[in-house]
Structure formats: structure tokens, C-alpha cells
Amino acid sequence: MDQSVYVAGVGVISAIGNNVAEHLASFERGEAGMAEITLFDTIHQHTRPVAEVKLTDDELIAQTGLSTHNGRTALLSLVAAREAMSNAAIPGLENLRVGFVSANTVGGMDRSEDFFVRFLADNSKGKLKNVFDHECGSMTEIVADQLGITDFMTTISTACSSSANAIFYGARLIRNDVVDVVVAGGADAITKFTLNGFNTLMILDDEFCKPFDEHREGLNLGEGAGYLVLVSDKVAKTLNKPLYCTLSGYNNSNDAYHQTASSPDGTGSYLAMQKALDKSGLKPSDISYINLHGTGTPNNDSAEGTAVKRLFDPAYPPMSSTKSFTGHTLGASGGIEAVFSALAIKHGIIYPNLRFETRMAEVPFEPETRFLKNQDIKHVMSNSFGFGGNCTSLIFSRV
Numbered sequence: 001m002d003q004s005v006y007v008a009g010v011g012v013i014s015a016i017g018n019n020v021a022e023h024l025a026s027f028e029r030g031e032a033g034m035a036e037i038t039l040f041d042t043i044h045q046h047t048r049p050v051a052e053v054k055l056t057d058d059e060l061i062a063q064t065g066l067s068t069h070n071g072r073t074a075l076l077s078l079v080a081a082r083e084a085m086s087n088a089a090i091p092g093l094e095n096l097r098v099g100f101v102s103a104n105t106v107g108g109m110d111r112s113e114d115f116f117v118r119f120l121a122d123n124s125k126g127k128l129k130n131v132f133d134h135e136c137g138s139m140t141e142i143v144a145d146q147l148g149i150t151d152f153m154t155t156i157s158t159a160c161s162s163s164a165n166a167i168f169y170g171a172r173l174i175r176n177d178v179v180d181v182v183v184a185g186g187a188d189a190i191t192k193f194t195l196n197g198f199n200t201l202m203i204l205d206d207e208f209c210k211p212f213d214e215h216r217e218g219l220n221l222g223e224g225a226g227y228l229v230l231v232s233d234k235v236a237k238t239l240n241k242p243l244y245c246t247l248s249g250y251n252n253s254n255d256a257y258h259q260t261a262s263s264p265d266g267t268g269s270y271l272a273m274q275k276a277l278d279k280s281g282l283k284p285s286d287i288s289y290i291n292l293h294g295t296g297t298p299n300n301d302s303a304e305g306t307a308v309k310r311l312f313d314p315a316y317p318p319m320s321s322t323k324s325f326t327g328h329t330l331g332a333s334g335g336i337e338a339v340f341s342a343l344a345i346k347h348g349i350i351y352p353n354l355r356f357e358t359r360m361a362e363v364p365f366e367p368e369t370r371f372l373k374n375q376d377i378k379h380v381m382s383n384s385f386g387f388g389g390n391c392t393s394l395i396f397s398r399v
Helices: 020-029 057-064 072-088 109-121 136-147 159-175 192-200 267-280 298-312 330-347
Strands: 005-013 098-103 152-156 181-188 224-232 245-254 289-291 379-385 390-397
Touching: 005 020, 005 072, 005 159, 005 330, 020 330, 057 072, 072 098, 072 109, 072 136, 072 181, 072 224, 098 136, 098 159, 098 330, 109 192, 136 152, 152 159, 159 181, 159 224, 159 245, 159 330, 159 379, 159 390, 181 330, 224 330, 245 267, 245 330, 267 298, 267 379, 267 390, 289 330, 298 379, 330 379, 330 390
Parallel strands: 098 152, 098 181, 289 379
Antiparallel strands: 005 224, 005 245, 181 224, 245 390, 379 390
């Protein structure tokens, strides 16, 4: 049996666009999504830029048809997942085994926060039904129900590598003949909880982030959702439209160095990239473009840069961090950047790394700063490295 796994559809929403077409236009114009916080009241309103999706909850509710108590994560997830399924346009989908593997890290935390503010002010007004179904798994269940997916469903929550892990878990389901089609990726919304948590870690930048720059100060939080529709070889042969690419390699490696920090020598990052290459049967010189994890924090970029140097030196492919556009979307980042990787192959493009000025002292390479078109993109590596040492690399290859 052919165990190839193909990308048949993509869907995405983030601070730079509400669909795939808007993202491509924002990349070409070099327009980032960071701005002041508008979605909730916080003492960080004017000091911590974030990358919010440019739709209010009411607008998302009107677009999706979901009820108000479900939380922004579920709303964002449904928008992107629906776009991916529509884009895939799989004939006879009702006769296939379909799975939904979705990732997030905050669940319905935004709605929980709203509830407890009111409850603490007057506990006679608090109703438990208003904090029902706010856990991470419920976000997946809500969206799967809306998509009509009943054959297989699960939730992945491994910090910032969550949706990258969801994608390769989905691929393994197909390769082991559990399902024929998987909608895989993830979503996360910005909440007070995440903003305050990352602020406590002292890794937020007061300005727009500068990934892989010597003078980087930290990350900007973002939000959004990104999904791929993965299909088996059998399903791929029935499609009436071109495939995007294959998912040729993937790996998760954990160096267990620290609860939040990456190991200084980038051990987990290196192992994830190396073993993903091994899985794909490729060499470092085969990679056409790397979508870096590139959060903009001193620790992360140094560790990832050291690992890239160890694996690719002396011949480095073009690379960049698209978080310079979208901010760090946490559990959604691997899914969003997987969409960008598939689009890079389909359209022959390389994304710019915004605001880069000075090369990092510890590495002999620089990220790409221009939007490049008509490139020969055969293989893309997408990195997602999370708290607790959860390091994942995905490799997408031209069909």
C-alpha cells in the first residue's frame, strides 16, 4: 500500500488575513498584523503590541453560526477548518473515513475570564453553564460537530508545537489506515491569561518583534488558526484539482532541558530537524526553504540558530520567521506555518523576515528579508519548538 500523505486543502486565519488569499497579499505587501490590544481591557493595553485577528467575536459568531459561550479559539478554528475543507473539495467525502486532529493551549479561557470577573463582583450572577465546555478538548468537539466529522477526533496540546504534532499525528492515522482524510492543525486565541503569563516570563517585546536579529528583545503574542486537509494516495487520485504537496517527513524530539527555555545548544531542535530529514529520505542540501520557529526571544532564536548551524553548515537554504507578520500564535503556530509552507511550494515563494537589521553574533547566516517569487521550492522545513522541550519539525515536498 502506498503510504504517501498528501496536502489537498489549506485554510488559515490570523492577524494578517481572514483567508489564504488575504495572507498571500499581506506577505507580498510586507504588512504585519501587530498593533495595540483591542479585544480586552488590560494594564498592558498600550505597552505590549499583539497580533489580533481583525474580526470581533460578534463578527466571528455571525460568520460561523456558533453560539456566544464557545470561546474565540473555537470560532477561529471553525473559520480556518471550513476553508481548508472547502479548498480540498474532496468528492464523495461522505463515503470516506474522516478524522479531525486539532490543537490548542487555551481552550475557552477568554470566556472563563469574562465569567470570573462578573462572578467575583457578584456571585449571585454566576452560572456554571457559562464556564461549561471551555477545556481544550471541547474546542475540538465543537468544531468537529460543525464540520460533521464523526469517524475520529482527538486534541493535541504540547505548547507551541501543538498543531505541528497534530499534523503529523494525522499523517500517521492515514499511513496506518485508520482514516482516509484528516483535517489537522490548530487554533488559539489571545487571552489575559497568556498575555500575563508571558509577561511574567519577561519574554514579551514592547516593540514589534525582530526574530533572529542580534538586538531582539522578545516575542509578540498572536492568535489565529491553520489547518491542512491530509489525504491518502487512494483519495488523492480522485481529486479534480492539483495537490499542494506531500508531508514527507516529521519528528518530535524532547531534550527535557527546562520547563520553558530551550537548551542553549539546541539539542531538541537539532534532533527534530535531523530525524525529520531521515524520515523523508532527504539531505540538508535538499531543503529549499526553512520556516523558522523564530519567536524573537533571545533564548529561542539562539538555540534554533545554533541547531540550524550544526545541521546545515556551510550551505544554508533561505529561511525566515513568519512570526514577524503573525506574532507567536502559540498552539496554532505549527498549523498556520504549515499552511505557509504548503503555499510556498505551490506558488514558489519565500517569505520575508520583517525588521531584521543585524546578524546574530553566534551564527554565520541571516534570514531572508525580501518577498521572493518564482522560486524553485522543492522541499520546505517548518519548525515548531515548544515549552518543555517539545520540538517538532515537518517537511513538505513537491508532488
